[in-house]
Amino acid sequence: MKLNTLRSAYTDRMEFFGKLSPYELAKKYGTPLYIYNERILRERCRELMALSDHPGFAVNYSVKANANLALLRIIRSEGLIADSMSPGEVYVAMQAGFSAEQILYVCNNISGEEMRYPLERGILVSVDSLYQLEELGRVNRGGRAVVRFNPGIGAGHHKKVITAGAETKFGIGAADIPEMLEILSRYDMKLAGINQHIGSLFLDPQGYLDAVDVLLDLAREFLPDLELIDFGGGFGIPYQKYAGQERLDLKAMGREFDARIKAFARETGYAGRFLIESGRYISAECCLLLGAVHNTKNNGEKRFVGTDLGFNTLMRPVLYGSFHDIEVYREGAGPDEKLMSQSIVGNICESGDILAKDRELPEMQAGDLVAALDAGAYGYVMSSSYNQRLRPAEVLIDENGNDRLIRRRETLEDLLHLTPLDV
Ligand SMILES: Cc1ncc(COP(=O)(O)O)c(C=O)c1O
Numbered sequence: 541m542k543l544n545t546l547r548s549a550y551t552d553r554m555e556f557f558g559k560l561s562p563y564e565l566a567k568k569y570g571t572p573l574y575i576y577n578e579r580i581l582r583e584r585c586r587e588l589m590a591l592s593d594h595p596g597f598a599v600n601y602s603v604k605a606n607a608n609l610a611l612l613r614i615i616r617s618e619g620l621i622a623d624s625m626s627p628g629e630v631y632v633a634m635q636a637g638f639s640a641e642q643i644l645y646v647c648n649n650i651s652g653e654e655m656r657y658p659l660e661r662g663i664l665v666s667v668d669s670l671y672q673l674e675e676l677g678r679v680n681r682g683g684r685a686v687v688r689f690n691p692g693i694g695a696g697h698h699k700k701v702i703t704a705g706a707e708t709k710f711g712i713g714a715a716d717i718p719e720m721l722e723i724l725s726r727y728d729m730k731l732a733g734i735n736q737h738i739g740s741l742f743l744d745p746q747g748y749l750d751a752v753d754v755l756l757d758l759a760r761e762f763l764p765d766l767e768l769i770d771f772g773g774g775f776g777i778p779y780q781k782y783a784g785q786e787r788l789d790l791k792a793m794g795r796e797f798d799a800r801i802k803a804f805a806r807e808t809g810y811a812g813r814f815l816i817e818s819g820r821y822i823s824a825e826c827c828l829l830l831g832a833v834h835n836t837k838n839n840g841e842k843r844f845v846g847t848d849l850g851f852n853t854l855m856r857p858v859l860y861g862s863f864h865d866i867e868v869y870r871e872g873a874g875p876d877e878k879l880m881s882q883s884i885v886g887n888i889c890e891s892g893d894i895l896a897k898d899r900e901l902p903e904m905q906a907g908d909l910v911a912a913l914d915a916g917a918y919g920y921v922m923s924s925s926y927n928q929r930l931r932p933a934e935v936l937i938d939e940n941g942n943d944r945l946i947r948r949r950e951t952l953e954d955l956l957h958l959t960p961l962d963v
Pocket residue numbers: 602605623646703737739740741772773774775817818819820821917
């Protein structure tokens with residue numbers, strides 16, 4: 541549906557809201573509200589699945605990006621498998637129908653006790669230090685292990701999400717291989733797989749492809765036992781859509797990637813799986829976070845737009861300085877060309893509670909609705925009840941344009957559901 545509103549070119553083009561308008565959805569479910577579009581989610585899954593037609597190729601969805609059960613079920617129905625990194629992520633993935641063989645446990649700094657949770661369910665565990673390998677040996681003697689390597693190449697949109705190279709806590713280096721082999725042999729474990737993850741949100745594939753080469757070279761050392769080679773995730777999306785930011789060229793990347801893995805399989809006779817491990821690319825763009833404008837004010841030269849989108853609902857701007865495109869809906873209004881600089885802020889008691897800083901946007905007023913686009917990855921999963929605000933509800937627009945609740949809004953009672961009332 542084309543909206544008659546202030547700034548909605550992107551959602552208009554995508555027919556994002558299905559049969560209802562954002563006003564109707566806000567009325568029906570309240571705000572703040574996470575809204576997901578099933579068609580876009582499926583498209584993103586299919587684009588990644590098309591990176592290679594090698595029979596061993598699989599797309600491992602990183603549950604950490606978005607763990608909503610309804611989305612996980614859709615992702616599974618598209619033929620993806622799951623990367624979980626905590627018992628909670630294994631639990632939700634299994635509730636969504638992923639089998640043990642379809643889950644890889646890629647963890648960091650956990651206890652041997654915690655390792656038992658995936659192991660008892662038949663799930664392969666990937667460890668990322670020699671100490672953790674030793675721990676795995678103690679609880680999984682005679683079993684299989686996956687080891688995460690640090691290829692020495694990092695990539696990402698912020699230093700907090702670069703997860704390879706000299707500065708990070710993740711993975712073991714090539715110099716650790718002799719000791720790794722010694723630990724494996726002492727516990728009679730088989731090295732079933734190797735993996736890496738160089739960081740999050742790349743739009744130029746070259747760093748990733750270089751790291752693919754590094755991991756494939758390394759893999760040669762561990763044949764023929766190896767069953768899986770996992771190159772990690774980090775596939776970026778264009779957060780600056782209104783500025784015309786280019787998409788990652790997945791077709792070109794796929795050609796390079798596919799050629800590399802096929803050449804490797806041909807040369808070595810490797811018959812195992814090749815995985816990528818993507819979260820953001822799959823779940824970010826199918827979602828926006830809808831909020832209400834309650835108030836506007838000028839502090840000297842600065843104009844603030846006060847909304848219910850506190851950073852308890854979407855942490856990324858505060859955590860990483862991340863940019864989310866903003867749309868503005870006002871029923872009956874025409875697209876407004878008169879832009880002005882405004883900062884969109886939330887209702888949390890911190891001066892850092894800024895969703896979008898100094899943006900050129902149509903002049904907003906109380907009663908408008910605002911949407912932060914591309915909120916489906918590291919959005920709801922990082923939300924909190926800080927200031928005892930309630931976590932938002934989540935709604936899915938299905939492929940026929942119909943809406944349905946896929947997680948209810950928290951209630952005041954939920955805030956105390958872990959606390960005995962006579963405490
Ligand atoms: C080990 C591992 N794999 C995959 C991912 C998914 O990354 P992205 O959502 O950028 O694809 C992450 C993200 O932190 C990760 O740590």
